[in-house]
Amino acid sequence: MPWDLCADRPIYVQIMEEIERRIITGIYVPGSKLPSVRELAVEAGVNPNTMQKALAEMEQGGLIRTERTAGRFLTEEQHRIEALRKELLQKRMRAFLTEMQSIGVGVKEIEAWIQRTKEDQT
Amino acid sequence: MPWDLCADRPIYVQIMEEIERRIITGIYVPGSKLPSVRELAVEAGVNPNTMQKALAEMEQGGLIRTERTAGRFLTEEQHRIEALRKELLQKRMRAFLTEMQSIGVGVKEIEAWIQRTKEDQT
Amino acid sequence: MPWDLCADRPIYVQIMEEIERRIITGIYVPGSKLPSVRELAVEAGVNPNTMQKALAEMEQGGLIRTERTAGRFLTEEQHRIEALRKELLQKRMRAFLTEMQSIGVGVKEIEAWIQRTKEDQT
Amino acid sequence: MPWDLCADRPIYVQIMEEIERRIITGIYVPGSKLPSVRELAVEAGVNPNTMQKALAEMEQGGLIRTERTAGRFLTEEQHRIEALRKELLQKRMRAFLTEMQSIGVGVKEIEAWIQRTKEDQT
DNA sequence: GTGGTCTAGACCACT
DNA sequence: GTGGTCTAGACCACC
Numbered sequence: 001m002p003w004d005l006c007a008d009r010p011i012y013v014q015i016m017e018e019i020e021r022r023i024i025t026g027i028y029v030p031g032s033k034l035p036s037v038r039e040l041a042v043e044a045g046v047n048p049n050t051m052q053k054a055l056a057e058m059e060q061g062g063l064i065r066t067e068r069t070a071g072r073f074l075t076e077e078q079h080r081i082e083a084l085r086k087e088l089l090q091k092r093m094r095a096f097l098t099e100m101q102s103i104g105v106g107v108k109e110i111e112a113w114i115q116r117t118k119e120d121q122t
Numbered sequence: 123m124p125w126d127l128c129a130d131r132p133i134y135v136q137i138m139e140e141i142e143r144r145i146i147t148g149i150y151v152p153g154s155k156l157p158s159v160r161e162l163a164v165e166a167g168v169n170p171n172t173m174q175k176a177l178a179e180m181e182q183g184g185l186i187r188t189e190r191t192a193g194r195f196l197t198e199e200q201h202r203i204e205a206l207r208k209e210l211l212q213k214r215m216r217a218f219l220t221e222m223q224s225i226g227v228g229v230k231e232i233e234a235w236i237q238r239t240k241e242d243q244t
Numbered sequence: 245m246p247w248d249l250c251a252d253r254p255i256y257v258q259i260m261e262e263i264e265r266r267i268i269t270g271i272y273v274p275g276s277k278l279p280s281v282r283e284l285a286v287e288a289g290v291n292p293n294t295m296q297k298a299l300a301e302m303e304q305g306g307l308i309r310t311e312r313t314a315g316r317f318l319t320e321e322q323h324r325i326e327a328l329r330k331e332l333l334q335k336r337m338r339a340f341l342t343e344m345q346s347i348g349v350g351v352k353e354i355e356a357w358i359q360r361t362k363e364d365q366t
Numbered sequence: 367m368p369w370d371l372c373a374d375r376p377i378y379v380q381i382m383e384e385i386e387r388r389i390i391t392g393i394y395v396p397g398s399k400l401p402s403v404r405e406l407a408v409e410a411g412v413n414p415n416t417m418q419k420a421l422a423e424m425e426q427g428g429l430i431r432t433e434r435t436a437g438r439f440l441t442e443e444q445h446r447i448e449a450l451r452k453e454l455l456q457k458r459m460r461a462f463l464t465e466m467q468s469i470g471v472g473v474k475e476i477e478a479w480i481q482r483t484k485e486d487q488t
Numbered sequence: 489g490t491g492g493t494c495t496a497g498a499c500c501a502c503t
Numbered sequence: 504g505t506g507g508t509c510t511a512g513a514c515c516a517c518c
Contacts, residue, residue: 069504069506104148269469280491296491337476495512499510
């Protein structure tokens with residue numbers, strides 16, 4: 001899953017979202033050390049300062065803890081991660097439903113589509 | 123509904139999408155005359171040439187018909203509009219499901235959420 | 245009162261403190277527009293980015309509100325400013341008393357000193 | 367009590383201040399032998415030359431006396447130590463009162479605060 | 489003109 | 504090697 005840096009929001013925000021996604025999906029495991037600022041910057045093809053900003057911003061959410069000389073660590077508190085997942089899910093869900101509504105697609109039509117998708121998977 | 127021209131795709135493509143949205147949602151009614159290139163260009167804060175390109179491009183899809191002296195008119199053929207709606211719906215739907223999958227949300231959870239939303243509306 | 249950028253804390257923190265001081269002392273009046281990032285940066289002899297960081301950081305405290313194209317404005321809520329004053333006062337006070345204690349100076353001696361100062365002023 | 371060598375004054379001055387603090391607070395007792403230059407240099411994470419300079423400088427103040435073969439000794443003359451204490455006290459006091467004044471805190475308010483602190487201690 | 493974002497590259501303190 | 508700070512200078516969107 002590459003970084004995909006091509007939307008209209010600031011890069012550092014996109015980075016935060018990608019990192020959150022990795023946390024939610026368990027790519028970064030609770031309590032473990034995150035890659036260093038420089039590593040992540042290289043991986044994302046971004047200036048270290050930008051990555052720094054993204055990580056510093058994330059720190060406020062309490063998901064990440066910094067140990068100044070050792071690196072950054074992902075919280076071990078599962079409830080924080082679960083809360084993040086819920087929050088993200090809710091945000092995306094609302095955005096999706098709003099957009100669907102704006103193009104005149106009702107809940108029923110969405111449900112039908114999802115049903116069809118479910119059948120495709122089986 | 124402002125234009126908000128600041129994504130990564132070419133401006134004329136963004137314009138096409140916005141106009142398509144207006145067609146789908148009925149802001150522009152089937153068979154009616156569209157605003158002039160100049161008006162649209164001013165509204166979107168864009169060079170008339172850019173708007174021209176967007177409209178010309180759309181013409182190829184058959185949604186818009188030009189009458190040399192009278193201006194541009196939206197097609198009256200409902201099936202074209204319906205097809206456009208389906209296409210857009212499908213695109214957004216897929217994107218949404220892909221994203222949900224990427225944060226580890228299954229179809230069941232999505233269905234539950236939509237159920238809850240339906241109840242909220244009633 | 246110049247900027248005095250010569251302690252061990254980060255410059256941007258010192259800037260925040262100086263701006264807070266100006267708010268507390270009424271140099272920046274409630275509700276008014278602050279000087280622009282660039283002006284302040286020049287005044288402080290600092291890179292605009294550094295000033296930006298300081299101001300962005302301050303925004304979280306709710307004392308400053310940003311209007312993206314118009315500039316930054318000081319809150320009109322007097323209680324926030326009063327709270328800031330109390331907080332700063334308390335912090336400095338504690339630090340001072342702790343230091344005095346660490347060099348073996350008791351409260352009595354401090355009081356005596358202040359008495360003498362008061363007499364000097366009269 | 368670590369050394370924390372990261373302010374704007376020359377390192378050797380900071381060292382002098384720290385040693386003076388230790389003298390005032392009785393960590394180094396009057397008449398006793400100080401640790402060797404090397405020991406102190408290691409403790410402070412500093413080049414022995416720098417520590418040497420600090421100690422040499424202090425010698426001029428008469429607080430420290432060097433005995434060629436035995437090392438450096440702290441003076442036994444209490445009045446010197448007392449003078450040093452007064453000097454430091456005065457410096458900090460002035461700095462404190464100046465700062466309080468700069469944030470618009472009058473002597474009365476300071477007295478009130480100290481009163482409250484005194485009550486807290488009892 | 490405003491605030492905001494980003495890069496490139498440097499330096500610092502701490503371990 | 505780690506995170507953090509800072510500068511210089513560029514570009515962006517909005518008004």
